[in-house]
Every structure is written in structure tokens, then in C-alpha cells.
Amino acid sequence: MEGWRAINHEDLSQIIENLQKQLNELVKQKGSLTDCAVLNVSQELDRYIVESQRRILESRKESIPFSSTFHQNPGKVGTSDTMKRS
Numbered sequence: 001m002e003g004w005r006a007i008n009h010e011d012l013s014q015i016i017e018n019l020q021k022q023l024n025e026l027v028k029q030k031g032s033l034t035d036c037a038v039l040n041v042s043q044e045l046d047r048y049i050v051e052s053q054r055r056i057l058e059s060r061k062e063s064i065p066f067s068s069t070f071h072q073n074p075g076k077v078g079t080s081d082t083m084k085r086s
Contacts, residue, residue, distance in 0.1 A: 019045040
């Protein structure tokens with residue numbers, strides 16, 4: 001969807017919350033999870049949830065320092081010395 005960057009985190013959360021309420025009301029009204037209106041709102045909600053999760057993962061990647069045993073000692077990881085069987 002175009003324009004994701006224009007939506008801040010708080011607005012995105014509010015949109016998700018509103019769509020969840022709308023979806024619940026529609027299901028009550030229509031009495032079916034397969035009604036076209038229910039499916040349309042559900043799919044729209046899915047797109048916003050996926051975008052929210054993508055942002056969360058992106059922010060976690062940015063906050064994790066790039067260092068690990070593998071990167072510090074690349075010759076030690078996966079060698080026969082570290083992978084001996086008991």
C-alpha cells in the first residue's frame with residue numbers, strides 16, 4: 001500500500017484498533033465470517049497488521065548491535081573442534 005511512511009506508529013495502532021472493532025461489529029451483523037464485507041475489512045486489517053509487524057521487526061534490527069561469536073571468531077564456529085559428537 002502506498003503512503004505507509006506517512007502513517008506514524010500511534011495512528012497505525014489506532015487504525016488497527018478501529019478496524020478490529022469494525023470487523024467484530026460486521027461479523028455480529030452479518031453472522032458469517034465469509035461475507036464479502038467481513039472479508040474486505042479482514043483483509044484490510046491484515047495489511048495494517050503486517051505493516052505494524054514489519055516496523056517492529058525493522059526497529060529491533062536497528063537496535064541489535066552487530067556482534068556475535070560468529071562474527072568475532074569466524075574460524076572457530078562450525079569447525080570440527082566445536083562440533084564434536086559425544
